[in-house]
Amino acid sequence: MPFLDDMKIGLRRELGTFTFTAENIKTFAREFDPQPFHLDEEAGRNSIFGGLAASGWHVASVCMKLLVAAGDRARQEAEARGEEFGTGGPSPGFRDLRWLKPVLAGDTLTYSSEVVSARATASKPGWGIVQSKNIAVNQRGEEVYSFLGSVFLPQRSDRN
Numbered sequence: 001m002p003f004l005d006d007m008k009i010g011l012r013r014e015l016g017t018f019t020f021t022a023e024n025i026k027t028f029a030r031e032f033d034p035q036p037f038h039l040d041e042e043a044g045r046n047s048i049f050g051g052l053a054a055s056g057w058h059v060a061s062v063c064m065k066l067l068v069a070a071g072d073r074a075r076q077e078a079e080a081r082g083e084e085f086g087t088g089g090p091s092p093g094f095r096d097l098r099w100l101k102p103v104l105a106g107d108t109l110t111y112s113s114e115v116v117s118a119r120a121t122a123s124k125p126g127w128g129i130v131q132s133k134n135i136a137v138n139q140r141g142e143e144v145y146s147f148l149g150s151v152f153l154p155q156r157s158d159r160n
Helices: 024-030 040-043 056-082
Strands: 011-019 093-099 108-120 125-135 143-154
Touching: 011 056, 011 125, 024 056, 056 093, 056 125, 056 143, 108 143
Parallel strands: none
Antiparallel strands: 011 108, 093 143, 108 125, 125 143
16 A cells, blocks of 8 residues: 555546456355355346346455555555555445445456545554545446445655
8 A cells, every 4th residue: 555645535546357257256156155146047047136146245355356456566566666655454444335236247347446535543643544435337337336445554754
């Protein structure tokens, strides 16, 4: 994670894309969410979803994977430029988790994150909290998933 000082309201990061295949939907579901509409195409077609649907927790797990990967890329880029990079975390939680539309086998989601607030904390000197709205849109441009996440970040101005 960068420093709190680097986080400006409206700063948007593209996190990446992921295609949900029948195979990866079923693999995740067998391990973590074994409901029929996640495990079987016919059960999915006969459900409210109308097709084999990814677990919402699968959609969220992919988001976490892409958030971590984006942070790793940003760290590598900063280090290549000889810049210091803040070590953030942990997260004090999230709010407003929404699964807005089903994610079906064959859907490709594009994930992004946008800073909505950034502030110093009184209780943890040298640290701040950044809140970001994280979303995923499908290949038709429809928002299918969102949540408001928070993370602690160090302040550059209070280092040393």
